[in-house]
Amino acid sequence: MRFCPPRNAVGFCVVVRAAVLAGMALGAWRQAVAQTPQQRLTEIIRDTQKQGNRAGRFTLVWWIVPEFWRTALAANGAIPADKIEEMVASIRDINVFAVVDAKMAGFAPEFTSSQELQKDFNVTDSGNELVPLIPEQKQSIATKNMLATMRPMMANMLGEFGKNMLFVVTEGKNKNGSRRIDPTKPGSLVVRLNNEEFHWRLPLGSLLPQKVCPKCNEAFPGNYVFCPFDATPLKERPGVTQ
Numbered sequence: 367m368r369f370c371p372p373r374n375a376v377g378f379c380v381v382v383r384a385a386v387l388a389g390m391a392l393g394a395w396r397q398a399v400a401q402t403p404q405q406r407l408t409e410i411i412r413d414t415q416k417q418g419n420r421a422g423r424f425t426l427v428w429w430i431v432p433e434f435w436r437t438a439l440a441a442n443g444a445i446p447a448d449k450i451e452e453m454v455a456s457i458r459d460i461n462v463f464a465v466v467d468a469k470m471a472g473f474a475p476e477f478t479s480s481q482e483l484q485k486d487f488n489v490t491d492s493g494n495e496l497v498p499l500i501p502e503q504k505q506s507i508a509t510k511n512m513l514a515t516m517r518p519m520m521a522n523m524l525g526e527f528g529k530n531m532l533f534v535v536t537e538g539k540n541k542n543g544s545r546r547i548d549p550t551k552p553g554s555l556v557v558r559l560n561n562e563e564f565h566w567r568l569p570l571g572s573l574l575p576q577k578v579c580p581k582c583n584e585a586f587p588g589n590y591v592f593c594p595f596d597a598t599p600l601k602e603r604p605g606v607t608q
């Protein structure tokens with residue numbers, strides 16, 4: 367099974383490219399009025415991508431949550447809903463991270479090799495437990511298909527940065543079958559790479575139903591509790607789910 371069938375690949379990739387570029391270009395603050403699938407996708411990308419802060423380097427860690435695929439494929443518009451659910455279900459028991467790191471001195475970025483990146487990469491969950499990585503030879507067919515689709519897509523969209531991206535797969539389920547690192551539930555996730563920490567506080571607002579302020583009518587990401595302008599408790603926006 368392919369995630370990006372040839373007849374759908376172009377439209378899908380355009381949607382993702384626009385969203386990835388928007389996510390990378392904008393800052394942390396956003397006014398989350400996610401009304402179209404494209405806007406929702408941009409919100410998810412902003413919530414799931416973290417950039418490093420080391421001087422003279424560009425580092426990006428992108429936690430590619432299954433919900434990203436659901437929204438990206440829905441935004442494409444050409445794939446039936448049941449097919450989308452089937453695809454998302456096939457990668458629900460893993461976590462995928464895309465990582466790229468480069469030294470930005472001189473005319474061309476000097477990319478860190480996949481081997482080097484993998485050596486220094488680890489993920490810890492809310493309980494501060496290490497989440498085991500799944501080496502390539504142990505990845506499922508569905509995972510391999512998904513990665514085989516992503517690699518050329520990232521190279522197309524992001525040029526050298528996409529070509530030098532490492533995709534790391536970790537376990538995604540607890541022993542009792544529940545989801546390990548659920549981006550829709552309270553918790554945290556920390557990725558460590560080259561002594562730098564990338565921290566996600568969960569849930570991710572872009573994956574929850576939007577909230578609205580009953581006083582000023584402003585919309586906010588679903589993980590907000592109070593309006594930051596007038597301190598009014600927020601309510602779920604009726605009829606808007608993500």
Ligand SMILES: [Zn+2]
Nearest residue numbers: 579582593596
């Ligand atoms: Zn307000």
